[in-house]
Amino acid sequence: MPIEAESAGPSPRPASGHLEYGCHSQRGDLSQLFARWQTSPGSAYAGFQQYWHPPQPAQWLIHCPLHTSEHHSLSTPSSTGSLACVGIGITLGSHISPLARSHIESADVVFAGVSDGIVELWLQQMHADVRSLQPYYQEGKSRKQTYRQMVDAMMAEVRAGKRVCGVFYGHPGVFAWAPHKAIQTARQEGFQAHMEPGISSEDCLYADLGIDPGTYGCQHYETSQYMLYRRCIDPSAWLVLWQVGLAGDQTSKRFATGAAYRQVLVDVLTRDYPLDHEVIIYRATTLPIQSPRIERMPLRALPEADLTMSDTLAVPPCRSMQADPEIQARLTALDAGLAAEAAIPEPMT
Ligand SMILES: C[S@@+](CC[C@H](N)C(=O)[O-])C[C@H]1O[C@@H](n2cnc3c(N)ncnc32)[C@H](O)[C@@H]1O
Numbered sequence: 001m002p003i004e005a006e007s008a009g010p011s012p013r014p015a016s017g018h019l020e021y022g023c024h025s026q027r028g029d030l031s032q033l034f035a036r037w038q039t040s041p042g043s044a045y046a047g048f049q050q051y052w053h054p055p056q057p058a059q060w061l062i063h064c065p066l067h068t069s070e071h072h073s074l075s076t077p078s079s080t081g082s083l084a085c086v087g088i089g090i091t092l093g094s095h096i097s098p099l100a101r102s103h104i105e106s107a108d109v110v111f112a113g114v115s116d117g118i119v120e121l122w123l124q125q126m127h128a129d130v131r132s133l134q135p136y137y138q139e140g141k142s143r144k145q146t147y148r149q150m151v152d153a154m155m156a157e158v159r160a161g162k163r164v165c166g167v168f169y170g171h172p173g174v175f176a177w178a179p180h181k182a183i184q185t186a187r188q189e190g191f192q193a194h195m196e197p198g199i200s201s202e203d204c205l206y207a208d209l210g211i212d213p214g215t216y217g218c219q220h221y222e223t224s225q226y227m228l229y230r231r232c233i234d235p236s237a238w239l240v241l242w243q244v245g246l247a248g249d250q251t252s253k254r255f256a257t258g259a260a261y262r263q264v265l266v267d268v269l270t271r272d273y274p275l276d277h278e279v280i281i282y283r284a285t286t287l288p289i290q291s292p293r294i295e296r297m298p299l300r301a302l303p304e305a306d307l308t309m310s311d312t313l314a315v316p317p318c319r320s321m322q323a324d325p326e327i328q329a330r331l332t333a334l335d336a337g338l339a340a341e342a343a344i345p346e347p348m349t
Pocket residue numbers: 090169170171172173174175176199200201202241242243244245282283284285286309310311312313
């Protein structure tokens with residue numbers, strides 16, 4: 001089962017004095033890698049060399065968390081405390097990056113804000129001291145208070161001189177207050193703090209729904225914020241509404257709102273979209289054995305839909321993009337000017 005395959009315990013450490021890059025099957029010495037990169041003008045990277053300035057191997061010694069113990073003493077003296085907030089992606093086991101795994105394994109204490117109890121069990125196979133942040137959530141308790149308590153719990157260990165790793169599902173910085181606040185607090189107090197990105201539900205949405213946000217553009221809002229404030233929606237781009245299961249909750253204390261609240265959401269959406277416009281309820285798979293939820297329905301049916309805390313609403317564009325003739329003309333004139341300049345022969349010297 002994939003869960004077993006991904007839970008094989010801590011990854012082996014690289015040999016002393018040898019820097020590791022990539023995952024288990026891709027070990028190498030970074031200085032050799034850079035040497036190959038610099039001496040391969042015919043490689044796929046050749047054209048990028050003038051733009052891309054890779055760090056010197058010495059910098060990797062300081063910043064790369066895939067370290068040996070002596071590298072570690074160069075980067076993060078444990079007596080001063082440090083914080084890494086890492087994302088482990090959405091789907092158990094398959095989304096975690098080698099860097100996130102390395103932060104988890106090298107921490108003194110791990111805090112887990114993840115989507116499922118099974119994910120916590122999986123984390124416990126990577127580290128002996130995994131503390132769940134889940135008990136801070138309670139129906140009727142303000143989520144703001146919950147998030148502050150999560151920050152306090154992590155910061156207490158940082159202040160005690162521990163290397164702390166906060167593990168969050170998806171991307172730790174996407175629609176997630178506590179990791180940002182914890183990192184900001186740690187830095188303000190003089191501790192080293194780092195955010196390691198993860199695969200968010202947004203990334204899964206693009207893959208599962210076959211959307212390229214570059215085709216028409218894509219706007220993202222937290223659903224209640226979208227409802228409570230007058231936002232300028234562009235209906236020729238995609239609209240993605242997060243926390244749609246909590247639509248219209250002003251208390252920050254509920255785990256769900258109902259049909260009457262979603263009817264208000266529909267009324268707000270009809271300022272820009274017709275009632276028969278198709279919308280998509282989307283839920284990415286948390287466990288590799290599941291299939292994603294991709295449920296299409298007319299906008300008018302949304303109030304009666306069955307929505308959970310993990311669902312996201314995707315609204316496709318309902319009209320084509322409007323051209324801007326004035327800007328197009330200005331750019332065409334600039335192109336014509338450049339073409340005319342290029343056509344003038346160089347004077348003979
Ligand atoms: C507090 S945010 C956390 C998002 C997370 N940091 C991420 O990177 O995806 C919770 C919201 O993310 C979205 N979300 C979380 N899990 C999801 C999933 N499995 N599929 C689709 N959307 C999800 C939903 O909109 C949910 O209400």
